[in-house]
Amino acid sequence: MKRTVPLMIVMVGGILMMLQYFIPHQISQTVFAYYTDWTPIIVAFALVLGVGSLTRIHSHKIRRKAKNWQYSYAVLIPLFGMPILAHLWPESISGGMDSPSIFHFIFMHIQVPIQATMFSLLAFYIASAAFRAFRAKSALATVLLLAAVVVMLGQVPIGELLGRWLPETGLWILRYPNLAAKRAIMLGVGFGILATSLKIIFGVERNWLGGAGK
Amino acid sequence: MYDIIGIWVGAFFTLAIYSFLYKENPIYRLAEHLVVGISAGYGMAITYQITVKPRLIDPLLSGDHWILLIPGILGLLYITRFIPRISWLSRYPIGFYMGTAMGVGFPLTMKANVLRQLEGAMVPLYQSGMAWYEVTGNIVMILGTLAALIYFFFSKPHKGLFFGTGSKIGIWVIMVGFGATFGFTVMGRISLLIGRIQYLLGDWLHLIE
Numbered sequence: 048m049k050r051t052v053p054l055m056i057v058m059v060g061g062i063l064m065m066l067q068y069f070i071p072h073q074i075s076q077t078v079f080a081y082y083t084d085w086t087p088i089i090v091a092f093a094l095v096l097g098v099g100s101l102t103r104i105h106s107h108k109i110r111r112k113a114k115n116w117q118y119s120y121a122v123l124i125p126l127f128g129m130p131i132l133a134h135l136w137p138e139s140i141s142g143g144m145d146s147p148s149i150f151h152f153i154f155m156h157i158q159v160p161i162q163a164t165m166f167s168l169l170a171f172y173i174a175s176a177a178f179r180a181f182r183a184k185s186a187l188a189t190v191l192l193l194a195a196v197v198v199m200l201g202q203v204p205i206g207e208l209l210g211r212w213l214p215e216t217g218l219w220i221l222r223y224p225n226l227a228a229k230r231a232i233m234l235g236v237g238f239g240i241l242a243t244s245l246k247i248i249f250g251v252e253r254n255w256l257g258g259a260g261k
Numbered sequence: 262m263y264d265i266i267g268i269w270v271g272a273f274f275t276l277a278i279y280s281f282l283y284k285e286n287p288i289y290r291l292a293e294h295l296v297v298g299i300s301a302g303y304g305m306a307i308t309y310q311i312t313v314k315p316r317l318i319d320p321l322l323s324g325d326h327w328i329l330l331i332p333g334i335l336g337l338l339y340i341t342r343f344i345p346r347i348s349w350l351s352r353y354p355i356g357f358y359m360g361t362a363m364g365v366g367f368p369l370t371m372k373a374n375v376l377r378q379l380e381g382a383m384v385p386l387y388q389s390g391m392a393w394y395e396v397t398g399n400i401v402m403i404l405g406t407l408a409a410l411i412y413f414f415f416s417k418p419h420k421g422l423f424f425g426t427g428s429k430i431g432i433w434v435i436m437v438g439f440g441a442t443f444g445f446t447v448m449g450r451i452s453l454l455i456g457r458i459q460y461l462l463g464d465w466l467h468l469i470e
Binding site for chain 1: 291398
């Protein structure tokens with residue numbers, strides 16, 4: 048019951064879902080429709096786990112008055128406040144910009160600017176990382192440096208001022224050698240996914256069972 | 262009024278995040294914690310409104326979709342994870358999801374990551390009317406893909422003409438690819454930075470158009 052049944056659920060589901068792709072019969076399509084309808088519902092409940100863990104960690108911090116415990120309120124209040132606000136103004140979810148509400152305001156004017164700024168902050172750190180990574184210590188590092196410099200200069204106006212060849216070479220690098228490397232990686236990842244999928248479906252890979260209840 | 266207050270609040274949090282460039286401080290920490298809470302709360306609200314309510318609660322309340330009790334109960338079993346004695350029950354919904362995801366994903370991965378990539382690599386080396394840089398590019402692309410694949414093939418030692426030379430060429434191709442990807446990522450981050458500066462100097466301070 049603890050291990051065999053979940054493994055069988057995976058195996059039956061996996062095989063059925065694989066076969067339905069090759070057998071487009073009405074029965075297989077009905078089974079497929081049930082599975083794909085049910086999966087988002089089941090996955091939605093997984094969010095409860097995440098929210099539960101987050102709540103447990105931060106309420107524990109507040110109770111123990113751990114270091115920086117005050118900030119835990121900044122996590123817990125919006126965590127539960129946002130669903131309440133969405134419930135009060137459900138039209139702001141479907142209406143978006145046309146239905147301004149506090150829910151919409153918090154998303155557009157707190158969440159969006161903070162996330163965009165956090166990503167843009169990486170521009171500073173990526174520059175220092177580039178300095179460390181791009182020191183032309185070897186021939187391979189020099190190739191890496193040259194490719195990055197040409198691609199970067201090719202995308203800004205100064206690149207075009209330096210010469211038409213620069214954006215064209217940048218584009219050529221992106222379209223051919225870059226594509227070759229990406230394609231090889233994609234193929235490797237693809238074979239990896241296929242092998243892992245088969246291992247999970249046939250119960251060879253069981254790490255997903257975790258240690259819950261042994 | 263709504264927009265003006267919004268821009269001021271947005272500018273405050275933009276500066277709060279940038280203050281980290283000087284050093285970590287309470288304003289940054291507040292913004293950092295807020296974004297965690299808001300995104301999780303937003304995710305919860307959206308998931309309920311878009312998935313749980315229309316796909317489960319509304320059909321169940323309408324009274325003629327009792328079969329949906331199965332995914333509902335399976336979903337609820339996730340919560341047993343918090344009760345150590347019966348936490349193994351959470352494996353059932355995980356198993357259902359894993360089976361579906363692996364089964365549905367298998368043919369799709371085969372198509373997108375393998376067959377389409379192989380198809381994309383099968384291009385003519387030369388056709389009339391092709392520019393020289395396209396011909397060179399196609400040769401580089403085909404041989405480069407093969408060489409990079411050889412580099413990732415660890416079942417044979419990288420020695421000899423085929424595996425040895427192939428893997429050596431492969432690492433060069435991969436380095437060019439990594440360099441190009443890095444340059445592309447840097448430019449993406451810089452354009453985000455420009456966007457935030459435009460927001461501060463344009464939308465907030467009206468110093469630029």
